[in-house]
Structures are given as C-alpha cells and as structure tokens.
Amino acid sequence: MGRSETSDRRNRWLWIALAAPGAIWLIILFVVPFYVMLAVAGGGVNEFYQTVVPIWNPIHWSSFNFTAVWHDIVGTGSFIGPPALRTLLYTVIATALSLAISYPVAFFVARYAGRRKTLFLVLLIAPFWVSYMMRMLAWIDLLQQNGFFNSALSFVGLPGSTDWLGGKSVTVILGLVYGYIPYVILVLYAFLDRIDPSLLEASRDLGLSKWRTFWHVTIPLSKPALIAGTFITALPMLGDYFTNQLLSGAPGTTMIGNAIEGQLDSPGQTGQGAVLALMLLVVLLIPMLYYVISTARASREMA
Amino acid sequence: MASTVEKQVSGASRAEPQARRGRIRGNPWRRPWAMEGFTWLYIIWSIVPIGIAVLFSFNKGASQATWQGFSTKWYVGSQVTSVLHNPSLHHAVIQTLILGALTTLICVPIGVGFAIGIDRWRARTANGLNFVMIFSFVIPELLLAVALFLLVTQALTFIKLGTTAEVAGLVVWNLSWPAIIVRARLVSIGRSYEEAAADLGASRMGAIRRVLLPMLMPAIFASAVLVFASTVDDFVIVEQLSSTANTQPMSVLIYSNVHGGLSGPALNALATIMLAISLIAALIGFVAYRWLTRGERTGDGTEALTGIAGI
C-alpha cells in the first residue's frame, strides 16, 4: 500500500519546478508555432515583396489563402488533388505491406526464437540505428540503371534496363515500406512479446486446432499491436516528402508533403503552404487524438 | 489360442481407424521453418543493401553502381573530394556532431525533469502538458518543421535560422524520448525507495538526488543515446531551419546532393560516417546500460536491448 499523494501535494512546488523547463520549451516551441501557422494561413501577402504578412488577431483572419488553396484542390488547374490522393494510396499500400511483412517476423521472434532471441533482436534493432538517409542511399545505389538490381534481373532473364529511380510509384512505395518497417517490427514485437503464452496453450488444450487458435485467439490478442503498428507507420508517412524526393524526384509521384514544401518555399505562396499544412494537420487530428488519449490512459493506469 | 489372437488382431484393427482419425497431423512441436525462413529473408533484405552502400563508400571509381576496386580516397585520400579535405563535407561532419551534442545536453535534463515533475504534479495542467508531449511524438515531422520555420521567420525573429534554431527545434522534437522512457521507468520503480530514504533521514531533494536519480540512470542514459542518434539522423527539421550551406549537417548535405552535385561515393562515405557515429553511440549506451543495471539484473539481457530501443 503506497499512497503518497497527500505528501505529493505538500511538495507541489518542487514538481512544478522540475517540469517547468520542459513545459516552457514545449509551449514556446510546439504550441506557439502552430498558432503562428494559423496566423500565417489566415494572413495576407505583401504584394511588393511577395512576403508573408501574418495576422495575429483571429477576428481579422482572412480567407485569402484558404480560397486559393481550395481552388488548387478542386479548381480547373488543380495540382493539389492528385498528390493528396496519391499520398493516401501510397500510405495505405505501404502500411498494409509493412504490417504484412512485420507480423510474421515479429511473431516468430517473440514466440519461437528461444535462445536466439537476443541475436534476432539485435538484427531487428540494427536498421533502427541506421539513418533514413543511409537506408534510402542504399537503394539508390542498387536501383541505378547500371546497378546491382538491374544486373540481377538480367541475370535471371528479365529485362534489366528499367530506370527505377526515374519516377516510378512502385519504387516510392517500396521505399516507404523499407524506411518505416523497422519501427513497425519493434512495436509489434513489443506487444506480441507480452501476450501470455499460456493463453494460447489453454486454447490448444481446450481443443482448438492450430489454425483455429491463430484465428480466434492470437489475432484478437494481437489487435492492440496491429493498431499501434498502424498508427506508428501511417501517421508519419502521410507527412513524408523526402522518400519521394530521394527515390524519384519526378512530379508524377509527389506526395502532399512535397506540395506543402513547394508552396512554402515559393515567394508569395507561403501562406498557402501554411494552409495546406493546417489541412493535413486537421485530417490527422482525429487519429492522433485517439492515439494520444489511449496512450495517456494506458500510462495513467500503470501509474 | 489362435482365436484369441485373431480376436485381438481384429479388435486392434478395428480400433486403429478410430485412433488415426484423432491423430494429429504432422508433428505439433515441429519448428516453424516457414516463419523462420521468412524472418531471415527479411533480415537479409533489411541489412544487405546497407552493407552494399557501405561497401561502395570504399569504391575506387566514382560510380555508385559498379565496383571498381577498394580505396579510402573518399574518406582521406583525395585532396579534393574526400571527407577529410573537402571543406563542405568536413564541416558537415562537425556540424552533425555539434547538433548531436548540444541537443542531447539540453534535451535530456529538461526531459528528465519534465518526466519526474509531470508524474508527481498530478493536476489537470500536468495532464494537459503530458498530452502535448505525446502529441509531439506522433505528429509528422514536416508539420512541426513548417510551424517552427514560420515561428522563427515571422514571430521570434531574434532567433535566426541556423544552428540555434536547429537545436531549439531538435530539442522539442526529441523531448518525448526522455519524457516517455524515464516516466515509464519511474512508474515501475514506485515510491518505496524514496520513502525508505526519507525514513532514513533524507529530505525530498536529498532522496531524489541520492536514490531516485541513480535508479533512473539507466533510463536516462538510454534516452540520451536515443536523442543523440535521432539528432544525428534528423534532417526534416534541420533542413527547414538551416540558413547557409555552412550550417548543414551530413544528413542535409546528402539529401541535397543525391540528384547530382557531389559524386556518389562521397555521399556513401558521409552516410557511413553517420552510421559509425550512431553505432558507437548505441554501443556506448548498451555497455553503460548493462553496467548501470548490474545491481538489478536478473533476466537474460534482452532488457538492455529493449531498454535502449525505448520499448
């Protein structure tokens, strides 16, 4: 029995003092920037210098940038629509692929690795420590027109002269998978490792076959793992722009992140970039909130 | 006698089909070869390309595709293009190390203080701040980078783009590492040790200093290593908040030169150096973690790995 809450209350000043630097940093460099983003999105443009004029008072926010972006999305010269749809498509496919590959691997290491578990964990954690740059660079090397991959293809008789890096969706999607999969595997492993093996044994003991056990017991027990894995992959992936930039660079494979970046850097269109960023934020808000609430609840239950 | 034997035999054969129907197909305890094979395939797919990229950093020629022999010219040899001699490559390495060190030195202490303070403050404000911190963990980095860029260029313009802005942004981006890892460890430690310290005569701060912090040291160390590695690899925030080419760390340099610019193997060399830095940090962290927990360890050592990975 350890209820120290009453003595915690006595020392409240200490806890606040300890948390203060972090709290202040968070507020100034996380919360306030998004307000600035709102002010810029709702702001105007200095026609002469083509610079942004943020409007700080919410009452005076203008819809100038918003209408411009709206036109860009649904209007005749729409150039935001395609990347937005493409982002969704890429993310769904890449996330599904990542989960499909990660689940058996994580399951194997969590359940069947036995004495070699440490070895496997090291091998699984290793790419985690390799920077995203490096992992993409690796594939850039391999996928060059005269690179290993094409040589291997022609070795087995398939056409080996494709320009993989010239703007192919396949490359970008597989690049996304390759880039994000270490996170998925580790998250899945962490959850699957915690499944009590005696639950599965009990199921077999009660007469369910291997397949039935898997379908009716293991999968439901893995649901939290799969949900966490999906969040950890899909949410950041929707804001990805660099994978496309590195592995393709062609306009036919751009994602919404590229559009945001592009707008932000173009003089006079920074405000619209801010609007796009805000729109992406709003789309992601509900899933992010869901994730944050369930994590916060879980950590409070532990405490 | 014969008839009894007959009866036994026919009885047995009558029983057999029954038994066979209930018999398990295959050996239920056989090794899951398919899953294991798949795992190994994944591991190969995951690691081999990196190995090849490292290999090409030692390529004698300038190609990233065809092997032309072994050479260290991209690292130290060539006067013009090696990392050692080319100023922009050179500066990039140093900038990466500076960013890594500064961010870790700032982020870890305030993150640890945040974790302890929020855990014990127990007010709605505390929960709100915790909420915000988790948000920072799950948001796409691009959105934060854009918001920070606008903050620095439109509001807090006294912070110029460059190293200061980069560090400030990196600290906030990585704050969740120590905050979450240390908090989790704090929860599992519980209150009894500090109570024991108070019982033996320690003041509140004394108990935290002499008992809580030493017990948190492994988690603090693990989060420091993660912050460092994350900063070394980061480029979204850094790119957005950088100013001139002088303040570009390795990650941004590689990114901007992939489609032309510096020749291929030089980029591989840079990336390999980044890899080496991260791995050394991870190794130090692993060793330190095991040393720090030598008084507590009872398991098989996988806690160090998962501890370092922040799971």
Place this chain on the structure above:
Amino acid sequence: MSGGNVKLESLTKRFDEVTAVDDISVEIQEGEFFSLLGPSGCGKTTTLRMVAGFEPPTAGKIMLDGTDVASWAPNRRNVNTVFQSYALFPFLTVAENVAFGLKYKSVPKSETSTRVSEALEMVQLSGYEKRRPNQLSGGQQQRVALARALVLRPSVLLLDEPLGALDAKLRRTLQVELGVLQKQVGITFLYVTHDQEEALTMSDRLAVMNHGKIVQLGTPEEVYNEPADAYVADFLGVSNLMDARVEQGSDGKGPCRLRLGDFTLHAQAGQLDATGAVKLAIRPERIHVNPYEESVSANCVPGMVERLVFLGSITHVYVRLATGAALQTLVRNDGADLPYSQGTPVSIALPAEALRVLPDPGVSVAEIHDETTGDQVLDLTGSGAG
C-alpha cells in the same frame, strides 16, 4: 536506550469518503513489542505509515516520548521503518545500504564502518558487506533492511509485515529471531501483520483491528483466551462459534445457563450476564471427544465424527453436534489409536470453564468467519494451541 513511548490519541485518517483509521487511541510502552493485527484493509498499515510520517493524519495526535510529531516530516522523527518490500537500494552494496542513514546523523567515516559492522553482526550477516541486494536471498535482504534501520538507533522501530514474502519455515525461524533481537536491543517494536500466529508468537501486547478501529487490546494470552467478541475469537485461531440462547444469566458467582439447540449447557467464561441470543466459543484443544455412551456428564452433546485430518503431531477431528453445529477439535498423537473413526457416534464434552459467552454481533457465524479469514491462508497448523 531511552525513550520509545508511543501514544496515539484519537488518531483518524480519511481518504475521500473512506475512513481508514477511525479514532484510535493506544499507548505503547518503552521497549515493548507491540503488534497491530487484522485483515487487509483494517487500517493497520495506514496507522503505521502515519507514525512513520508518510501519511499526514486527518485528526489526532501522535506522541513520541511526549512530543506530538503528527506534522513532522519522516526524516525528522526518531523512528525507522522496515518495509514489506525491504526497499533495499539496488545500486548500493549491503554496507552502503546500511550506512545510508548515518550520513544524516553526521557520523564520521571511521565510526560509520564500525557501526555498520555492528549492525550486520546483530542480524547475523557479518561478511556480507560487499554483496549487492540482488545477490541475497529474501531472508537475507530482510535482515539487511533490519540492520539499515537499527544502525540508526531509533527509539521506535516500525515493521510493516516484513515476513510476508518468505516461505513458512523461514518465517517461523525469523519470528523467533526478531523476538530475541528486540529484547537484545531493547527498543520499542511496532509490528504490523495479518498473521495471527506471528502476532501471538512475538508480541508483548497486541491490538486486534477491524474497520479502522481497535477491537481488543491485550497480551497474547488475554486476547486468545478471553476474546472480547466473536470477531476477535474467530480471528485468533479456531473459535468454533455457535449460536445459543441464554436461559438464566449468572448472578456473579455461578455459571450461566444456556440453550444450544435441544441441549442445556453451562458456561463459565466470557460475558456471563448476557441475555437473549449470544455466540458461544470454545477452543479446539479444550473439547473432549469420546465414543458415545448413554450416561452423559455435564455439558456433553452427542454427535458424529465427520472427518479426521492427520497433521503429524496432532490430528484434527471434525465433529458435528446433534444440534447441527460443526466443530473442529484436536487430539495430540501420542501413539495410541483413536477410539473412533469417520462416522462413529461420539459424545462431545464442552467443559464449562472453557466455554465462552460472547455478545451477538447480529450477523451469522459464516459472515463473521468470512470477515476474519479475508485473506488468511487455511489454518492447518493447529496453531490454536497457542
């Protein structure tokens, strides 16, 4: 060693709507081994934590040698605690653990090592200075926790179920050792436990608690032989509670006459002037079971042997009276065969001087039993022998 008088005056602790400790007052003498006994949730640990200083009381005073320390921080009080989980600092060696508190007493380094050795010797762990807590067994860790507290020479030592995590045999050994140690060191021990055997073995006096109140206070003999009510009777050992009705109360000298089902009994212990419905209690070792015979002596009830449970040195004989009540009795195994077996009709003698009248708390025997055995493990040790 002087000091060590603990006086709790009207001590109360409320957590939101729950009253964990309800206005308790008790005085513990210097050098006494005093136990707080009760099931989980009765308030004993909360009381201890208030004396230690980890919980501020809602009301009341905690007097330590005449000074009210209720508002003092734990590090200012001259009391030390041995925790249930030991709370040994894992990153320090045994010697460093024991020396931890000496730093705050401004003890010079030379004296520190002497006192640490003394303390370790007292708990029979000399030579373990350089070990780490995770290299020690449960019993050894408990001793280090003890040494760590004793080295500071407090006037009162608080122990929060310190033997809870140990196996039965080790527990018994340590119970004896703790009692010896306490007499050796001479300081007041305030001991919290839910194990009645522990409390009976070690204490000079004990307080039985329930729902935040002290139900009875006394020496182990008093509390065991003269339980104040049905709850206490059932908590300490087996009480064989029965429902009965008073026919004629005692006039102060003679026994009380009662009706148990169809039988008339006389009782000479407990609340003899009670009237109406009462509870009767008798300890297993006081009941005599003999094969059935027509000529009955006083206070004999016919019945049947339901079950015999062999426990080594004793045998539990479970009998059922003709009234329907089930009783547990015990017989020492002295080599002779028992004159009855399962199913044998028997006469069950309940000697008047061992039959105790207790006020009826208004609940059934089963409910009382549930309350007292809350988290207790089955009492198979026959420890009702005291």
